[in-house]
Amino acid sequence: MKKIVTATLVGMLSIPALGAEFISIGTGGVTGTYYPTGGAICRQVNKMKKETKIRCSVESTGGSVYNINTIKNGELDFGIAQSDTVYQAAQGIGKYDGKQVKKLKSVMAIYPELLALVTRKDANINSIMDVKNKRINLGNPGSGNEATAMTLFAANGIDKSDLKFAGALKAAEMPDALRDDKIDGYFYMIGHPNANITDATNSVDTKIVPLEGKSVDNLITKYPYFAKAKIAKGLYKGVDADVNTFGVKAVLVTSTDVSDKAVYTVVKAVLENFDEFKKLHPAYNNITKESLLDGLSAPLHEGAKKYFKEAGLL
Structure with a gap:
């Protein structure tokens, strides 16, 4: 009798979870922009969980x-990635040479990521x-950060061996290393x-070096997922004028294995709470609903396509 009662109780406790779909978003290090972005997306998705039965969690x-x-x-349903890395994976080129990820699909291009060369002022x-x-x-080995830096080096005829020291520190370690003159x-x-x-x-006198000129123009012509951009003046101490550079987009990606309903819900959650979403991080200041479709370097998932069409954006 005890066993039957216990089984019944367990069954009753499990009822709320029946039919629920759990989705996970892979991000990056907790000090970067990917992690709070994943959190911002999940926050909007989870506001609708009673209606959609979809629950979202974020992973660093x-x-x-x-x-x-x-x-x-x-192992993950969604992830945030640089558009150049997405392009290479979808095409089976670069670091994905011969390892094309055919299941990879875009959900939305969230915000621009711009390459900054942050230097000590006394390094000239x-x-x-x-x-x-x-x-x-x-950048740490295998990161999009390192890959972009090496692409820029190649465009300028610079080799790693031309450096006095080529570092592979993680992002969180870099400001201290700069301050400590390492x-x-x-x-x-x-x-x-x-x-x-x-x-x-804020720790040391710095200069953010402009990345511009003919070599960068040629780079953008060769790799269409790159675009010219500016790091705006006033964003950092000592940056009193806009800094010319180039960048990619941070793209939310998924797989054909993930349900249309889950992907549709994620896009809907962001777009229907767009003004609130934009306030969740300063990097979103200049994004628009239309810009979510710019810079996609893998085909759109059918679930995303469905919502963008309904919203009149496709």
């Missing part, structure tokens, strides 16, 4: 490459060519403003 991960690989393996680095014989952090500068592909760069510019 190693970033773009990690997220795409775990989506491919079915005024252009990309000045990094030669300097101690420069390129490196002369570091590359960071991120949404702006960002706490990491704010920390660096």
Whole structure:
């Protein structure tokens, strides 16, 4: 009798979970922009959970490459990644040479990520060519950060061996290394403003170096997922004029294995609460509903397509 009662109670307790769909979003390190972005998306999705029966959770991960690989393996439902990394995975080129991720689909392009070369002022680095014989952090191995820096180097005929020191520190370690004079500068592909760069510019006299000129123009022509942009003046201490650079988009991606309903719900949650969503992080200041469709480098998931069409954006 006890067993029957226990089984009945367990069954009753389980009823609310019946039919619920749980989705996870892979992001990046907790000091970056991906993690709070995943949190912002989940917050909007979970506001609708009674109606949709979809519950969303966020995970801190190693970033773009990690997220795409775990989506491919079915360990994550969604992930945030740089549009250049998404393009390479969808096409089976670059770091995904011969390893095309055919299941990879775009959900939306969230905000621009711009490459910043943050340097100590006393290092006298005024252009990309000045990094030669300097101690420069390129990013942790396999990161989109490192890949973009190396692409820029290749466009300018610079090799890793031209550096006095090529660093592989994680993002959270870079501001301290700059302050402690262990490196002369570091590359960071991120949404702006960002706490990491704010920390660096508040700790030591810095210069954010313009990344511009014919080599960058040629780079953008060769790789259409890149676009010219500016890091606006006043975002960081010492940045008194706009800084020319280039960047990609932070794209929310998923897999064909994820249900149309789940993807539709995510897009709907963001678009129907768009003004509130934009207030959740300064990197979203200039995004529009239309810009969510710019810079997609993998085909749109059918669930996303359905909502964008209903909203009159496709």
